Amino acid sequence: MIVTIVQVFVKPEFIDAFKDITRENHENSVKESGNFRFDILQDQNDPSKFVLYEAYASPDANAAHRETSHYFKWRDTVAPWMAKPREGIKYDMLFPSTFQK
Numbered sequence: 001m002i003v004t005i006v007q008v009f010v011k012p013e014f015i016d017a018f019k020d021i022t023r024e025n026h027e028n029s030v031k032e033s034g035n036f037r038f039d040i041l042q043d044q045n046d047p048s049k050f051v052l053y054e055a056y057a058s059p060d061a062n063a064a065h066r067e068t069s070h071y072f073k074w075r076d077t078v079a080p081w082m083a084k085p086r087e088g089i090k091y092d093m094l095f096p097s098t099f100q101k
Contacts, residue, residue, distance in 0.1 A: 001036065001093035002062050006052040006086055014081035015047055021077050022050070028070035029054070034061025036096075048083065055093065062090075 010018045022040055029038040034057040043049035056062040065071055 001096060002056050002059050003091045003093050004052075004054045004056075004062065004088050005091065006054070006088040008050040008052065008078070008086045009083040010048045010050065010078075010081055011083050012048055014078075018050070018078055018081055021074055022052075025070050025074035028068065029065060032061070032065055032068065034058060034064065052088075 008018075019040075019042075026038050026040055029035055035055070036057065037053060037055040039053040041051040041053065043051075054062070054065070056065065
């Protein structure tokens with residue numbers, strides 16, 4: 001299993017719009033084959049800071065996500081809303097919880 005943790009800093013005037021389009025991406029991503037989790041987190045102390053926690057069965061399933069129309073729509077829509085470029089770091093899942101499908 002592969003996990004990607006993505007940090008996103010959104011310009012304050014786009015926070016609500018970011019949440020709306022990110023919800024749409026989330027709702028489609030959790031339906032993908034090989035997706036185990038696709039959580040969206042918002043920092044309690046800094047509402048412009050978000051973390052996307054994406055868990056996929058394999059690197060191929062993760063790569064397939066980045067070829068979906070909902071991902072392209074999200075990526076292209078939110079790019080100008082970011083205060084700085086997003087950063088995604090990939091991790092290997094060592095000890096998964098019982099959330100696996």
